[in-house]
Amino acid sequence: MAKVLISVDMEGVSGVVHGDHTGRDGKDYDMARRLMTLEANAAVEGAFQGGAQEVVINDSHGTQRNLLPELLDQRATVITGSPKPQTMMAGLDDTFDAVLCVGYHAMAGSEGILDHTISGRVVQEILVNGSPQGELGLNAGIAAHHGVPIVMVSGDTTCCEQARGLIPNIECAVVKEPLTRYAAKNLSPLSAQELVRGKARLGVERLLEIEPAKFSSPFTLTLKFVNSAMADVAQWVPGVSRENATTVSFTSDNFLVAFQCFRVVILAAGTTLAH
Numbered sequence: 518m519a520k521v522l523i524s525v526d527m528e529g530v531s532g533v534v535h536g537d538h539t540g541r542d543g544k545d546y547d548m549a550r551r552l553m554t555l556e557a558n559a560a561v562e563g564a565f566q567g568g569a570q571e572v573v574i575n576d577s578h579g580t581q582r583n584l585l586p587e588l589l590d591q592r593a594t595v596i597t598g599s600p601k602p603q604t605m606m607a608g609l610d611d612t613f614d615a616v617l618c619v620g621y622h623a624m625a626g627s628e629g630i631l632d633h634t635i636s637g638r639v640v641q642e643i644l645v646n647g648s649p650q651g652e653l654g655l656n657a658g659i660a661a662h663h664g665v666p667i668v669m670v671s672g673d674t675t676c677c678e679q680a681r682g683l684i685p686n687i688e689c690a691v692v693k694e695p696l697t698r699y700a701a702k703n704l705s706p707l708s709a710q711e712l713v714r715g716k717a718r719l720g721v722e723r724l725l726e727i728e729p730a731k732f733s734s735p736f737t738l739t740l741k742f743v744n745s746a747m748a749d750v751a752q753w754v755p756g757v758s759r760e761n762a763t764t765v766s767f768t769s770d771n772f773l774v775a776f777q778c779f780r781v782v783i784l785a786a787g788t789t790l791a792h
């Protein structure tokens with residue numbers, strides 16, 4: 518009896534390529550949130566086809582109030598709103614068997630659609646034990662903390678390549694190919710949903726074959742900011758070390774503690790943007 522969390526972001530949904538899609542005030546936001554909801558539903562359907570008995574959806578983009586509740590598959594429950602503990606992995610604990618990541622995007626500094634890590638205005642790069650990781654890698658660390666594997670991801674070619682680098686036998690649904698940061702060759706929404714459904718089913722069927730991500734303890738998270746003012750503020754958080762003008766680090770033997778520390782560090786650093 519498999520229990521599955523589906524974390525749904527927006528930048529990796531087929532048809533989404535611009536801030537006009539992903540921002541609440543964007544002209545095409547209503548269309549994009551509908552496409553996001555339909556891809557989430559495809560993953561729910563696939564998860565049940567693969568043997569899930571319980572599915573929880575977590576809205577993981579921006580305000581985390583994007584999915585249209587009235588369109589969602591009635592078999593799933595949905596976590597909506599922010600802030601919330603574990604952010605994109607909210608709701609996850611060791612009673613779950615698998616995580617599916619839908620609509621994910623490439624890490625900051627790579628050639629993918631709308632690439633960023635948590636906050637494009639604040640974060641230039643995050644490393645886990647010296648290796649660059651995006652949101653997928655950080656979330657894989659949280660899932661591993663609970664002993665749960667991420668078994669499927671959907672997004673663009675770059676995001677899926679990064680996922681395979683982290684979790685070699687993960688199921689990937691490539692729904693678009695980037696041409697530039699703001700342009701892609703997309704599958705039609707119906708074809709993207711069909712692909713997501715199939716890969717979600719395979720991921721849940723194969724969940725025992727896919728290991729949780731292997732980061733070894735102690736976990737050192739390193740964050741390179743966009744400018745030095747952000748590091749000036751971040752170093753005031755107890756336990757955070759200043760590495761150089763724009764970089765801080767934090768080490769813990771508990772991945773979740775390190776992640777939550779960085780979440781607060783990013784929020785604090787972001788306040789300098791108002792100066």
Ligand SMILES: [Zn+2]
Nearest residue numbers: 526527578579
């Ligand atoms: Zn997002």
